[in-house]
Amino acid sequence: MPPRPDPVLWSRTSLRQVLWALVFALTLPAVLIAGAGFYSGYRAEREATDLRLQETARALSLSIDRAIEKSEMALRVLALSPHIANGDFAAFHKQTLEAGLAGPSSIALIEPSGKVLLNTRVPYGSPLPDGRREGAVLKVQETRRVQLSDLQTDPINGQVLITMDMPVVIGDRVAYILSAAIDPAGFQRLISDQRIAPGWNAAVLDRSGRIVARSRSPERFIGELANPVIRDAAATFSEGNVRSETLDGVPARAYFSKSPTYNWTFVVSVPSAELTASFQRSMFWLLILAGCILMGVALAAMLSRLIAKPVDQLVAAAQALGTGREVDGTTTHVLEFDTIQKALADAATDIREQERHREEALARIAESEARLRLALNAGHLGSWEFTPSTGAFVASPQCRANFGRGPDEPLSYNDVLAAIHPDDRARQTEAVAQALKNRSDLHVEYRVIWPDHSERWIRISGRARIGPDGGLSLVGVSQDITEQRLADERRGLLLHELNHRVKNTLATVQSIAAMTRRAAEQGDEGAWDAFLGRVQGLAKTHDLLTDTQWQGAMLEDVLKNELEPYQDAMRQRIRLRGPKINLQPSAVLALGLAIHELATNATKYGSLTAPEGRVSVLWAVTSSLNAPMLILEWVESGGPPVQQPKRQGFGTRLIQRGLAQQLGGEIKLDFQPEGIRCVVTFPIKNVMVEAEEMSENVERYAS
The missing domain is CATH 3.30.450.20 (PAS domain)
Known part of the structure; x- marks a missing residue:
């Protein structure tokens, strides 16, 4: 039985056959397209x-x-x-x-x-x-x-x-x-x-x-x-x-x-x-095209012989390169083939150069991975990968630390599920299932219980990934956000407190507006200006509280905030004396309104109407049988003689309502001829931020 021919050798095609096939592949479509074009032109002309x-x-x-x-x-x-x-x-x-x-x-x-x-x-x-x-x-x-x-x-x-x-x-x-x-x-x-x-x-x-x-x-x-x-x-x-x-x-x-x-x-x-004349013209040009194509085929046959010889020489050079022999540098008389021959001669050098570049690229990749790990560690981000089909879970040391494990302690996906707070496991399971089903991103936050039984908040971010083998996995990062969650809770409490305080302020403005309206209805022409002045004074007090983030304000700052516009250059007209007392925000607002009313009354009717008039404000913390008290005394002097008012004015009512009702204080107004004297007494616990800080000064200033 004769041996079967090698299918590889049997399927080989010579270069001359390829060139002839190329010629026919180029000329046949040209003939068909030209014929179709001429016929289309004839039909178009005929239809026209x-x-x-x-x-x-x-x-x-x-x-x-x-x-x-x-x-x-x-x-x-x-x-x-x-x-x-x-x-x-x-x-x-x-x-x-x-x-x-x-x-x-x-x-x-x-x-x-x-x-x-x-x-x-x-x-x-x-x-x-x-x-x-x-x-x-x-x-x-x-x-x-x-x-x-x-x-x-x-x-x-x-x-x-x-x-x-x-x-x-x-x-x-x-x-x-x-x-x-x-x-x-x-x-x-x-x-x-x-x-x-x-x-x-x-x-x-x-x-x-x-x-x-x-x-x-x-x-x-x-x-x-x-x-x-x-x-x-x-x-x-x-x-x-x-x-x-x-x-x-x-x-x-x-x-x-x-x-x-x-x-x-x-x-x-x-x-x-x-x-039919147009059809004959088309046929004439088609025949001319066919003659040109035949001439091209004859020329291609000549060129194929010229190309085949240098290709054979080029094949010999390639075989020499493959066997390690020296490549013959004889010219092929074809510029492109000479270029290929030179490229074959330089191939070994290029291969060695590529190996060097590959090593450098691997080194850069390793450096990039190191920078990535550094960035993840700097952001306290741990990387992980979970393959649902095999249950494999790979976690970085930082990811293990986020779940309370050491850098070398094992951490499986079952360990992760066991560490999640029981109330949050269903949410985590649903989020993972949706990400795998929809091939979407994974974003979920839940609580984890560390081995020491402490509770931490973890944020998980990931993305579905199709591996080279077609397997589906989730890749992402983990971050400990316990401090952020606590900060959010504190922020919520602060917003709640701010809302409460804003409502109190609005209630105060509403009360001022109602009292101003009654004063205007009773014929007080300056009621509107007084209302604007009180609102502006309240706004100044708010600015003072805003500077301290509504943590309170010093009593001396509250007094200066209202009385500084009336102080002289020698700072003798307004005298302030007392210990450092940090007031609560509600006390700051109430006291600020009271001082504003007293200062306004002094500029209209009291000591501040005369150049030699003086205002002295003294305060002290004193002990009593029950609890420490804050005593503040307002004394005017050097002004016109004071007369006892026939009826209680708007400012007096505002002081009594703001201080007595809101702060539980006691107000005493004495209209002496030489000047008004106002004494206000507050329980320390109602006005101070931390009363225990002032225990050292209880006996230092006593009236």
Whole structure:
């Protein structure tokens, strides 16, 4: 049994075969595309010609209708002449001649019996024979419509003409018939005006297919029947084109269109030789292209031999490179092949260079991974990867630390689930399932219980990943966010407290507004200005609290905030003395309003109205039998004499409501002639932030 050929060797193809296949692969599509292009151009030109000639036939068929309609309109106008109704036929004869219709055409007035009353062809009164068109006259009487005849020959003078008969209705009967004899010369002029090409033929056919006018040899063919092919096509279709032969015996393609009103047909015949000329031109250029392609194939055969030899030399160089032998540097006389040969000679050097670059790239990758680990550690982020199909869970040391494990302690996915707070496990399981199902990102926060039973908050972020083996896994990071959660809780508490304090402030403003309204209703003209001043004072107090983040304010700062505008350059007019006391926010607001009222009253009526007036504010913390108390004393001096007020003013009520009701304090106002003295007493626990910090000063300042 003979040995089977090697399939690898059997499937090999030589370079010459590839080159020949390439030549045919390039030339065959070119031939097909060129042939299709030439044929497409021929078809496009043919379709454009068909469309143009068909439109020409359609336009001229409409011109036939218009030419006949002119004669019909002239007859309709004459049929309405009063001379006919009056029997004045001589006047009607004159009117008809003046209408300009005598020309090659003529008009006759006929009685229904067939008697001809007048004819514009002869003078009025000339003896006329009776009409011999009884059938046409009878049809006009029956239909009372205009009747147009086909081309016919006059039996009297042998003239070829077309007749149009119009009924003249007087009353309810057809009294006369107007008959117009239309000479075909008008249709002949219609064709002549179109300037039909010399080799073409145009003709007008009546309903029976008889030639009425013709562009070529009209004297020979008028009155003859057209080609049967054209007559059959015109009888079946309103327009189109057919292959036929002219009456001259010339093969042609006839384009016809039937007029919509009178059903006469206009035909344009183009010799077939002219229509095939474009196809012959396309074939001529196609043959030229085929000759060029054959020349290209011959040239390709020569070039294939020139290419095969240096390729063989190049193959030998490649084999030498593969076996480690020296590569022959003999030129191939082809620039590109010489370049390849040089590239083969440099291949070994390039391989060694690539190995060096590969080692450098691996070193850069390792450095990049180190930077990534450093960034993760700096952000306290631990990396992890979970493969659901195998249950494998890989975690970095920081990720283990986030779950309370040491850097070398094992941490499996089951350990992670066991460490999650029981109330949060369902949420974590649902989030992982959705991320795996939808191939979406994973974002979940939950509590974990460390081995020491402490509770921590962990944020998990991950993304679904398809591995090289097609396996699905989740890759992400973990972060301990316990401090952030605690900060969020503190922020929530602060917002709640701020909301409470804002409501208290609004309640204070509302109370001030209500009291101001009552004062205005009682005739106080300065109530509105006082209200604005109180609101501005309250705003200043809010600014003071904002600077301390609503943690309170020093009593001295509260007093300076209200009284600093009235201080002199030597700082002797306003005297403040007392220990450092940190007031609660509610005490700051209430005391600020009270000091504002006292300062406003002093500037209007008290000591601050005079240049030598003074205000002294002293405060101290004193002990009592029950609890420490804060005593604040306001003393005015150097002002005008003070009189006891007859009624309690708005400011007094505001002080008593703000200090006594809100802070549980006691207010004593003494209107002495030398100046107002106001003493306010508060329980320390109601006004100070931390009362125990002031225990050292309880006995230091006593009034």
